[in-house]
Amino acid sequence: MLTRMLKAQAFKQAQQLFAQGKVQEATELLEHLQEEYVTLCDENKALRSQLSEVAEVLDMSEHMEFDGQKYWINEENERKGPFCQICYDRDGLLIRLQERSRHFLCHGCGSHYPRADSANGDATPEAQVQKRVVSLFK
Ligand SMILES: [Zn+2]
Secondary structure, three states: OHHHHHHHHHHHHHHHHHHOOOHHHHHHHHHHHHHHHHHHHHHHHHHHHHHHHHHHHHHHHOOEEEOOOOEEEEOOOOEEEEEOHHHHHHHOOOOEOEEOOOEEEOOOOOOEEEOOOOHHHHHOHHHHHHHHHHHHOO
16 A cells, blocks of 8 residues: 555655656656566466465365375366375375385385275285385384
8 A cells, every 4th residue: 555655755755856847757757667567467366366275175175085094186077186194284285196116106205105906916026025025113
């Protein structure tokens, strides 16, 4: 509000300078105002885009589902995902998990999520070693 009042005064001042024949000073003042105007427009544009991003995130969070390990996004006709729980909870990032033969892999943090359809996956030597390694760090 204060800025807007100052701007109004500055434009008036420029008019007065022109009226007084101080063209150089008036031109400089107008150039300065023009620069500020461009800066404000850029700021405004950035804020608008941030605002729409926030609105999108809020809208999206209403459609998110946690299956106990990973996140999914339920849209009208399809289910998107899965997405990494660690990356989302820690950084607010939706990182799509890469499907492997027995697990889903996150390229963001390197987490592994066992696939629900490979219930016997734990029986493989690879999975057993992995399980033991994980238990060492608990
Ligand atoms: Zn991750």
